[in-house]
Amino acid sequence: WKNREHALKNIQDQLDSNDVQIVLDLLKKNTMMSNLVFTFQQNINVAFEIKKAQEFNMLLKDFPINLLISANDFKSTHKALKDIFDHFKTLKSSNSYPIKRIYELLEAFSKDVSKRILKILEEFELMTMDNRQFEVIKEECFTILNDFDQNLKKLLEQFGARHPRRNERRAIPQKIDMEHNNIQNRMKEIANQRAENEKLLEIVSSVFSSQDDTEPRNREAIKDIKDAYTVFLSINVLDLSIDGNKKWNSAKKEYNIKIDRIEEEITNQMRDKLASAKSTNEMFRTFSKFNALFSRPRIRGAIQEYQTQILSSIKKDIKSFRERFLIKYNTSEVCRMYKVRNFPSLSGMLTWYNQLERKLNKYCKRLQDVLGSEWEKHVAGRQLKQQIDPISKHLTDIKEAQYNNWTKDMNDLKLFVDQDLQIFKIATKSDGSLKLEVNFSDKGLCLLREKNNLKALGHKLPYSLIMKTQEIQLCYSKYISLVDNLATFHQVSSKISPEMAILLAAKRKSIHSNLRSGDKVTWKDERNLESYCHKIASQVQDLEEAVHLVEKQLEKKNEFLSQISTCEYNSEAFKKKLDEIQSIADEFIFNDFSNIGKWVSNLNQEIEKILIQRAEETITEWVNEFENFGEVPKKLIIQTIYHEIKMRDQQIIIDPSVPEIRAFWYKQLNGIVSVICSQKQVESKKYDNRRSKKALTNEESQEMVTYKSALRGINKDLMLKANSIIEKAIKDASSYVSISGCQALWNVDFDLLYEKLEGNISKWNLILTGLHQLIKRNFDSSETI
Template sequence: MGDSLDGSGDSSSVAENVVIVDYSAFTTYLKKAVTILLPEEEDVIPPALNAALNDRTNQETIQKFLSDPQVSALFVQRSSFKVWLHFFHIRKRKQYREQVVCAEERFKELYQFQEDSVEWLADYVIGYETEKRDDDTDQAGEGDDEKDPVAYLISNEVHFSSPKMSSLVCIKRGAVVEADKSIHSQLRLINLSEGSPYETLHAFISKTMAPYFKSYVKESGRADRDGDKMAPSVEKKMAELEMGLLHLQQNIDIPEISLPVHQTVAAVIKRCAEEGRKPKVADLGDKVEDSTFLNQLQNGVNRWIKEIQKVTKLDRDPSSGTALQEISFWLNLERALHRIQEKRESMEVALTLDILKHGKRFHATVSFDTDTGLKQALGTVNDYNPLMKDFPINDLLSATELDRIRSAVQLIFSHLRKIRSTKYPIQRALRLVEAISRDLGSQLLKVLGTRRLMHIPFDEFEKVMAQCFEVFTTWDDEYDKLQGLLRDIVKKKRDEHLKMVWRISPAHKRLQTRMEHMRRFRRQHEQLRTVIVRVLRPTLLSAIAARQADQPAQQPDQQETADVKPDVLSLEAADANAIEEVNLAYENVKEVDCLDITREGLEAWDAAVRRYEDRIDRVETRITAHLRDQLGTAKNANEMFRIFSRFNALFVRPHIRGAIREYQTQLIQRVKDDIEALHEKFKVQYPQSKSFRMSVVRDLPPVSGSIIWAKQIDRQLTAYLRRVEDVLGKIHLIVLEVPGYSWQPVELNTTSVLSNYATEVDGKGWENHIEGQKLKADGTSFRLKLNTQEIFDEWARKVQQRNLGVTGRIFAIESQRSRTGRGNVLKLKVNFLPEIITLSKEVRNLKNLGFRVPLAIVNKAHQANQLYPFAISLIESVRTYERTLEKIEDKASIIPLVAGMRREVQMLVAEGIALVWESYKLDPYVQRLAEIVFSFQEKVEDLLVVEEQLDVDVRSLETCPYSANTFADILAKIQHAVDDLSLRQYSNLHIWVTRLDEEVEKNLAARLQAGVQAWTNALNGQKKEIDLSMDTDAPAQPTHKPGGDPQVTSLV
C-alpha cells in the first residue's frame, strides 16, 4: 500500500484487507495529544517533539506500534535537558570513562536508542549548552525567564526513569491502528505526570478506576447476585491495591548506610579468603604498629559511628501524619537496625576493631559500641514491634462499606490491647489513637463522598446515618475499654507525670458533630414537610367533595369546572406554593458540601441554614391561618383534639404556638374532667364494677381480670395525657436516639433556625407547662395506683403460701346438710379443688399479659393442665349422675326399671374410690365412667318420656269413648310402649308390667260396671243426665259417659 511505512511488512498477522493508518495522520494526532496532555506552551507544538518525530529510530518505533499486533503501547516521555546534561558532560571526561560506558549502555537499553541516536542527542545537548552559554552574555536578564528546554523520548515499552519526567502512553484497542476508523476511537491515552509513581498510580486507582468499577457493578446489578462472587472479590483487590500504593507513598525512608573498609584491611581479608582461612591481626604485619594507619582506621570508625547514629537516633513525631506512617516507621527501622547489626558482625568491621584493640586504641573500640546506640535502638524496636506487627490498619484503609469500617475499628482496638505486653509509651499510644481517628475520618469521607447525603431519599439517609453512628458508638465503646487498660498500665508503673494524658482530640469528632447536625436538620425538615402536606393537601379535596355532594346531577366535566370556584382554586395555589416554598428552602442546603468540615465549609453550611430559615418563616403564616380557620369551625372538643393532633408537631414554631393559645384552656379543662371521671371509675374497684361481671361471663379469673381492668384504665389515662400533649405541644428533642449511645446536647452556635424550629434540650415541653405540670403530676400519682405488678406479686405470694396440688384419691366423700333440713347427707365429690382450675387459668392469662410467673407456680399449673381434662370429665359425670338420681326420686315408679344400671354406676364409683391421680388407670376409668353415666342418663330420660306417655294412655281409658275400637287402640299403644321397654332391657320389667296391668284392668272394670249400669237404665227407660251446674272445670262440650249412651229402639 502506498501510504504505509517501510516497517509495515512486519505485521504478518494482519489481514490483507486492513489498511494501516497513515504515518503523517497519526503523528498529527500524536502532536495534538502531546500538546494537550504534556503542554509546554498553549496551542504550540514543541520543537523538540518535531525533532524526536524526525528521528528514524523513533519513526520505526511508531511504525511497529501502528502495524505490529505484538506491540500494544507507545510511550512518549518528556524530560528537561538538565536531567541529561550531567550525563553527557561526564561522557567527555576521560577520568570517568568506565562510569560513562555503563551509563550509555543503560541509556541505550532503557530507551532502545542506537549509538548514533545517543551521539545525536549528546551533540544536540552540548551544542545547546554552548549556544546558551554564549547567549548568556548578551541576554542575562532575559535568560532568567527562559524555560528549560526539553527532549522527547519515544519507546514501545512503558518504564520509569526519573520523577522529573512526565509521559504519555498510547494503548491500542485492537491489533493494529486502521485507516478507515478514527484514530481516537482505536486508542486509549494515559497521562503519567511528574512526581512519585506511587502518588500517580494511587490517584488513578482511587479517583478513577475504583469508582468507575463500583458504579458499573452497581448499575449492572452484579453485586446483588448471590452466585456472582467475582465482582466483590475484584472490588476488594482494587481496594487492597489502592491501600498498598498509599502505604508505599507514605512510608518514611530509612537511610541506607554504608561502612567503608580501609583498603589495606579489605586486601588482607581478600587474600585470606583466597587462602581459605580466617584473617588475623598478625596478617597485617608491621602495619598494626603504624600510627598513621591506626589513625586512619580510628577516623574510619568515627565515621561509622556517625553513619549508624543517622539510623539509631532517627525518630518521628507521632502526632503528625497517619497511623500507617507510624507503623511503617517502626517496622522499617527494625529491618534497618538488623542490617546494621549484620554489618557490625561482619569480618571487615571485626578485624578493624581488633586492629585498634591491638594498637591500644581502646577509646575508639569502646565508643563504637556505646556511642552508636545500636543495642538500645534494637531493644526499643523489639519492645514496640509486637504492637506494630500485623496491625490491622489495612482493614480500615481498604474498607469500602460502613459495616466494614465498624468491624475494622473493633479489630484495631482489639489489637491495641497488646500494648500491655510492650513498653510502647502511653503518650505515643494516645497520639497513635489520634492518628487512627484521622484515618477513620478520612475513610468515612471517602465512603460517604459519593452518597450525596442531602440528595438521597430520607429513608436511605436514615439508614446511612444509623450505620455511621454505629461506627462512632463502636469507637467510643472501644476507646473507653482501651482507656481503662491504659490507666491500669499507668497505675502499675506509678508514673506521676501521666496524670493529664487522657485528653485526646479525635479528628473524626468534628465529622461526627457535623453528621449530628445533618441528621437533626433532615429529620426536622422531613417532619415539617410531612405535616405541611398532611395539613394543607386535604383542604382542597374536602372542598371539592362538598361541592360534588351539593350538585350530584351535573356531568363530571361540568361538575369539576363548576364546583371548583376561584376561592378554592386560589386555596389550591396557596397550598401548592407553601409546599413548594418548603422544597425550595431545602434546595439552599442541598447544594452545600455537607461533609466539608473546614472553616469555609462550616460558614457555607451556616449560611445555607439561615437562608432555609428565612424561607420557612413564610410558610408559618399560611399554616397559622389554616389552623385558626379549622379551630374556628370545629363543632366539638373531640374535633378540636383531632385538629391539634394534626398540627402538634409544629407547635414549637412561635407563630403557630400563638395561634392556638386561646383554645388551650377549654380543652385542658375537658381533659381534667375526663381524668377525674377515670378516678371515680377506679374508686369503685374491680369486684364491684361491670367489668367484673363481664369477666365472669368470659371465664376470666379474678386476678387476670383485675390486671386487665387496671391496664384499660392506664391506657385511657395515657390517651388523655396524649390529648394534653396534643394541646400543649410536644418537644421533639434534638438529641439523637442511637441504640447503645448516649448523646449530650450539642449547642449550635450558628444554626439559629433550630432555636425556632425546636426549643433547647432543656426547654419547655408540655410537661413543663404550668397546666401540664399539674396534669403530669396527677397522672403520675394515678399511674402508681394502677401498678399491676403489685397485684401480680400479691397473687404469686398467696399461691406459693398455699399448698395447692393435685394429689391423693380422685373421689372424696363430704357431709352436707340435706335440703329437707333433716340431718346431714353424704355427697360424692371429685378431689380437685376449684382453686387449682382457677390457678391454671390465671397462669395462662398472666403469661399472655407479659408477666413472668414463678417456676413453682408454673409447675403447679402444668400439673393441673395435665389432669384438668380428667377432672372436668369426672366432675361432669358426678354432676350428671346426681341430677339423674334427682329425677328418679321424683318418679318413684321407674326406680325398679333403672335399678340395674344404677347398680353398674355405683359399682364403677366404688372401683374409683381407691384410684389416685397419679394412677395409670385414670384415663380408661374416666372414659368408662363417662360412658356409663351418659348411658344411664339417656335411659332415664327415655324412660321418663315413656312413663309420661303411658300415664296419659292409662288415664285416657277412663274418659275415652265407650267403644271397642277405642279401647283396642289405647291398649295397642300401651302394649307397644311395653315392648319397646322390653327391647331396651330395663331391669325388673315384669314387676312394673304387672303393676301396669292392674291399673289398666282397674280402669276397664270401672268402665264395664258403668256400661252395665247404663244399659240397665236404658232398658228401664231411665235417662240420667250429668249435672254440670256446680262443676266450674267442666268443659264446653260434655265428656263421654263412663257407660256410654245406649239407645233402645222399640220395634212395635
C-alpha cells in the first residue's frame, strides 16, 4: 500500500505537468477527442486512489504484529492476540478496505500465531512430561486458540453484516485456511494418546498389583506398554507438515499393534480368572477390575460367554428383588426392628425405600461392571433396564407421596403449648395399675424425631413445620428432663429395700409431694415450668445419690454383721466390728437421713440376735468341753485348778476349798456371757440427746447403751444345763474330798479296839472290809477336779 501510494503520486505529478496538461487541453478542443479525454480522466481517478491508499496506510501502519513476533510465552502471546483483534475493529469500521484482503490478512495472522505457539511448545517434552504440567500447558494453549476462534467468528460475522449485497458477498472467500486449527487438533491427539496410554498402564498395573510381582508376564506386560509408548519419542509430534503427519500416523499404528499384543495377554489372564472364579461375587469383582478395558473390542469379545453367565445371575437377583419389593413396609421385618429401636416411622420407611434404591443401583453397577459403561445400549442391558426403571420410578413416587402425606398431617398439628395442657397425665398399664406419665404430644415428638433424620435423608422441611419444630423444641428439653427424672425415680425406687425405705422416707415423701403439685403446672407456664423441672431434677438426683450411699453403707454393714457371726469370740473382736457399724450410723446421721432412731433400734436387735447366737454356740462348746474334759482339745477351758489334800494340825483338809471351786467355774461361765453383755450398742446420738437422762436409773442407762439385755435372750435350758454340770462336778468333788469319816481313824483308841474285838476274826474282817470299801469309794476314782 505504501508503494501504491508512491506510484499514484508520481502519476499525479505527471498529470499535473505542463506537457500533459497542454496535450489534454488540445485534445479537449478537438471535438472528436474530447470524449476520450473525459473517459481517461474518469477511469484513472488518481486523486481517489491516492486518498484510498493513504487511508489504508493509516489503518495498517499501527498493526501490532511485532508484539506477537516477539512473544516468548503463552501469556505474552495471549496479550498480543488480544491487541491484534482490537486493531481489527478499526478495519471493520472502514468500508473501503477490501474484504478479500481482510481474509488474507487473517490467514497470515493465523500462520504467525501458529508459528509462535509451536515455538513455545517445542520447549517442552510433551510426550514425557508430568501430567499436571501437561494439563497446564494444554489449557494455556487451548485458551489462546479458543479465544482466537471466538474473536475470529465475531469478526467474520461483523464483516458479513457489513456487505449485505449479493455481489459484495461473492468477494468473501468460502473457505479460510487457518493453520492454528492444526495445532489444536494435534494437541488434542497428543492429550488423548497420553491419557489412553496412562489409563491402560494404570489398569494393567492395578490388575497385576494383586498378583505375584515376581511373575515374568506381569513385569513384561507393564514393560511392553511403556516400550510401545516410546515410538512417539523418536518423532517430532509438533511437525504439522505432510511428512510430519505421516510419521505421527505411523507411530500411532505401531503403538496400536503393540497394544493389541498386550491386550491379548490381558484377555487370556482375564479369562483364566473368570474360569477359576469360585462364586458369582468373585466373578463380579473380576469384571469390576477389568471393566475399564471393556471398551476395547478384543477384550469385550473374549469375555462374552462369561457375560452371558453372569447376566443370568443378575436377572435372578432382579426377579427376587421384585418379589421383595411387593412386600409392604408396615409388614416387613425392618419395620418391626425400627419400632423396637424407637426409630421414627417416616424416616424408617424412607430409609427402607432408600435401601431398595441402593439395591437397584447395585444391580445397575453390576451391569456396568459386566457390560461396560454403555451397558444400556447392550441388548441384555436394555432389557434389564426396562425392568429396573419402573421399579425405581415407583419407589420415587412412593417416597414422595409418603413424605407429602406426612407434611400435610403435621401441618394440621395444633401445638399443645397453645392448648394449655398439664405436664402430667395418669395412664393405665396393661395389668390395670396406674402410671404417671409426661403429657407431651405424640405428633410433636414425632415431628422432632423426624426432623434430623429427614434432613440426613436429603428432605427439606417446609417453613411452617420448621417454625413448629422450633416452638416444640422450646419445651422438648423440659420434656426430656421430666421423662428422664421420672424414669430415674422409678428405677431408683425399685432398688430401695424395706431397710433403705426407713432411711429414705423423707426424701421420697418430698418427691411425691412435688409430683402431686405438678397438676397445677402447664406447658404454657414457662417460668414455673423451668423452676419445677429444675426442682424435680435436683430432688431425683439427691435421691439417687442417697440410694447409692445407703446401698453401699448397708452392704458394708451386712459384711460387718457377717464378720461378727464368724470372728473370734472375745470383746476386742466384737468391739472392732461394732465400732465400724457405729461409723456407718454416724454417716447416716451426718447426711440427715430420716428415721435414724428406728433404723438403729432395728439394727441393735439384729446385732443382739447374732450375739446371743454366738453366746449360745460358745456356751454349748464350753459345756461339751467341760463334760469331756481331757478327751477333746482345749479351746475355751484353758485355765484349770488343782486341789491338794493336806494334813494340818492333825486335820485332813483340801486346798482350794469346794466353795472356791464353785466360784471359779461360775466365773468362767459368766465370762462367756459378759463378752456380749458388755458390748456397747450402736447409738443414734441425734435422737438420744433429746431424752432426759435424769429420769433414767443407772441400770436403765447401762442397759440402754450395752447389750446386757441379751442375757435374757440366751436359751434358759442351755444355761440350766451349764449350771447343772457345774453343780454336778461340785457335788462329785464334795463327795471325793469328804474325808471327815476318815478323820476318826486318826482319833481311834487302838487299845480299846483290841479290847472290844479281842480275837474274833469275823469282827476284824468286817471292820477291814468296811474300811476297804470306804477307801475304794473315795480314793480309787479316775476323776480329777
